[in-house]
Amino acid sequence: MREKMKIEVTAPQYSVVSGVTFAQVDAWFGHTRRDLKMDLIYPEDGTRKYPCVVWICGGAWQRMDRSAHLAYLSELARCGFVVASVEYRTSNEDIFPAQLTDVKAGIRYLKAMSERYRIDTERFGVMGESAGGYLAAMAALANDPAFDVGAFTEFSSKVQAACPWYPPTDVTAFPYPSPVEAAASMESLLLGKNVALYQEEALKISPVSYVSKDAPPFLIIHGDNDHTVPFAQGEILYDRLEAAGADVKLLVLEGADHADMPFFQEELWQRIISFFKEKLGSAKLVEKE
Helix, strand or coil, rough: CCCCCCCHHHCCCEEEEEEEEEEEEECCCCEEEEHHHHHHHHEEECCCCEEEEEEEEEECCCCCCCCCHHHHHHHHHHCEEEEEEEECCCCCCCCHHHHHHHHHHHHHHEEEECHHHCEEEEEEEEEEEEEHHHHHHHHHCCCHHHHCCCCCCCCCCCCCCCECCCCCHHHHEEEEEHHHHHHHHHHHHHHCCCCCCHHHHHHCCCHHHCCCCCCCCCCEEECCCCCCCCCHHHHHHHHHHCCCCCCEEEECCCCCCCCCCHCHHHHHHHHHHHHHHHHCCCCCCCCCC
């Protein structure tokens, strides 16, 4: 059987580039240097500039894999976004704010390379899960210039939309049974001090401390049966943003636990895509001289 087709070209070709070095950081007790890398999915389309969504993997600030969710991120990309999954130093490598400065370095790199990857530098979103959700919230809220270190500081690391999943938002509000047990918590390892004993410093690394009326739009997604990051953590950030007059929505996944399967269903991803389309817009034609 022979069949002939004439296909109308209505979408660009998307390419995946893995292992792109976007920064170098100190390693092995400051004696050496190592690369920080990202994976990118971008459209081969020189006629338009696309909004960009930066993904941040979770893992209790102790482990992360930038490539773990590329299958899902590719669906987001094919809906009209450049998508980048960025690496950051874990808490056994360095304490806060290293993780945040790494994410911000990735955002600045993408803006610096916007022509190469067809990115609209004025339309950036961040999204992440758990520890990555925390970093997404911090990247969206914490605009202190002290967090912008390294290369490409002529570019802003500010973003225009944020979608944190089950994020720790106030590390002083975790229900630790005792200060002794708090010392071994993931939050204490991030701070480098016992968060139960150094609450003032712990609050300074919490997203709730950076909320203002100038916050970008937020879509917070949290399961109400989360046994790892209590659902109340998502509520705290939502309440603080709402009180500040920010554009925020808390999407509660009924019965969902931490990193549970409902987060990887098409129905939810369509909500996420709709959020970024609404807040960041679609690809824009490049004006020719």
